[in-house]
Amino acid sequence: MVPLDNLLKQIFKVGDLPTEATMNDIETWDSLTHMDLVTEIETTYDIALTGDEIADMQSIGAIRQVLQTRGVA
Amino acid sequence: MKPLIVFGAGKIGHVFSACLDRDGEFDILAHTCDAEFVGDGQFRGKPLIPFEQITDHVGPDQADMLVAVGYQDCNRFRLDRMRQAREKGYRLVSYISSRAMLHPDVTWGENVVVLDGASVQAGVALGDGVMIWDGALVGHHSTVGNGCWITGSAAVGGSVTLREGCFLGLQATVGHGVTLGRRCMIGAGTLVTKDVDDEAVIIRRDSQTHRLQTSQFFRLTQSLV
Numbered sequence: 001m002v003p004l005d006n007l008l009k010q011i012f013k014v015g016d017l018p019t020e021a022t023m024n025d026i027e028t029w030d031s032l033t034h035m036d037l038v039t040e041i042e043t044t045y046d047i048a049l050t051g052d053e054i055a056d057m058q059s060i061g062a063i064r065q066v067l068q069t070r071g072v073a
Numbered sequence: 074m075k076p077l078i079v080f081g082a083g084k085i086g087h088v089f090s091a092c093l094d095r096d097g098e099f100d101i102l103a104h105t106c107d108a109e110f111v112g113d114g115q116f117r118g119k120p121l122i123p124f125e126q127i128t129d130h131v132g133p134d135q136a137d138m139l140v141a142v143g144y145q146d147c148n149r150f151r152l153d154r155m156r157q158a159r160e161k162g163y164r165l166v167s168y169i170s171s172r173a174m175l176h177p178d179v180t181w182g183e184n185v186v187v188l189d190g191a192s193v194q195a196g197v198a199l200g201d202g203v204m205i206w207d208g209a210l211v212g213h214h215s216t217v218g219n220g221c222w223i224t225g226s227a228a229v230g231g232s233v234t235l236r237e238g239c240f241l242g243l244q245a246t247v248g249h250g251v252t253l254g255r256r257c258m259i260g261a262g263t264l265v266t267k268d269v270d271d272e273a274v275i276i277r278r279d280s281q282t283h284r285l286q287t288s289q290f291f292r293l294t295q296s297l298v
Contacts, residue, residue: 023296031294035284055289058296 002044004073008060011037022059037063045072074100077166078131080124080154081141082106082116089141089168089186090117096171102136103127124154133162140165140184140202147256148220148238152202155184165201173205182219191223200237209241212249224261236271 002010008017012028023029029037038054041047041063047070049057057063067073077099079090086104093099104116108123115121122130138158142151155165165183169175172189179193182201187193191205196214205211205223212231220238223229227241230249235241239253242261247253254271263275283290 031290034293051285051289054285055292058293 004064004067007040007044008037008063011040017060020059020061041067045070047072074098075166076100076102076131076136078102078122078127078136078138078163079104079141080106080138080158082110082112082121083142085143086141087117088188089139092170092188093139093168096168099139099166099168103131105138124157128161133164136163137166138163139168139186141186144204144222144240147240147258148202148222149256151184151204152220152238155202188225194231218255 005017009015011033012026014026014028018025038049042049045067049066053066057066064073074097077093079086079093079101081089082104090101090104093101101119103120103122105122105124105127108125111121111123120130140151140154140158142154158165167181167183167185169187170189173187173191175187175193176195178195179197179199181199181203184202185199187205188207190208193199193205193211194213197211197217199217200219200221202220203217206225208226209223210228211217211223212229212233214231215229215233217223217235218237218239221235222240224241224243224245226243227245229235229241229247230251232250233247234252236253236255238256239259241247241259242263244262245259246264247259248266251265252268253259253265254269254273256272257269258274259265260276263277265275269275285293
């Protein structure tokens with residue numbers, strides 16, 4: 001399974017990924033890239049995210065929190 | 074004011090006659106339409122007279138006519154009623170909105186309507202029965218065939234040829250130098266950059282519905298400041 005950090009770097013096309021980065025900190029993270037991220041996470045972890053989870057995932061920490069709650073990270 | 078009969082008692086007739094009233098160039102004496110649609114015989118406060126009997130009420134020596142109907146049968150209906158009006162002896166007039174922008178050397182035929190905010194550049198020739206709606210652009214040296222219907226905010230590039238009866242939907246774009254065959258149906262939001270044959274239909278899929286609901290999407294995007 002692709003580690004989450006690698007998945008995020010690939011989607012956002014960045015080399016470094018600050019642990020506490022938010023959508024505002026990463027230039028390539030917009031509402032459309034966000035949906036690419038959601039699709040990639042769902043495929044990688046074999047889960048279906050809810051609309052509220054998708055809307056909550058506005059930082060790296062929040063993404064980790066959602067995946068921990070789902071028991072996949 | 075010039076006395077006028079408007080053929081049309083539907084939504085298109087309403088829009089066109091309301092613009093005519095506003096600009097004040099024409100005095101609408103009556104509306105007319107096919108007998109089966111006459112109803113109570115009134116439209117926008119004026120007599121609505123069956124087309125079949127119009128000469129008995131307001132003759133061609135008393136008023137000109139504008140055929141203000143939509144693009145039924147890809148504009149054939151309008152062209153057909155224009156022909157019948159001519160056969161009855163009426164002179165077909167054009168209406169160019171006072172708020173449209175036409176270069177002085179643009180030429181147009183009979184029964185042409187150009188509505189508010191449309192822009193028609195130099196060297197353009199508009200045929201008979203052409204309808205150009207609000208905010209549309211017709212680029213320089215283009216030729217628009219008889220009966221074409223160019224909907225609001227459509228964009229026609231320079232040196233384009235639209236043959237008879239074409240329909241361009243909202244925000245359709247036709248690129249520079251392109252020729253559309255007769256009676257092409259170009260849907261809303263499409264882009265045409267290559268010539269197409271007669272009767273071509275070009276449409277695009279609707280945008281997809283996002284999987285987030287509005288409140289969720291706003292919650293997501295409001296953090297992007």
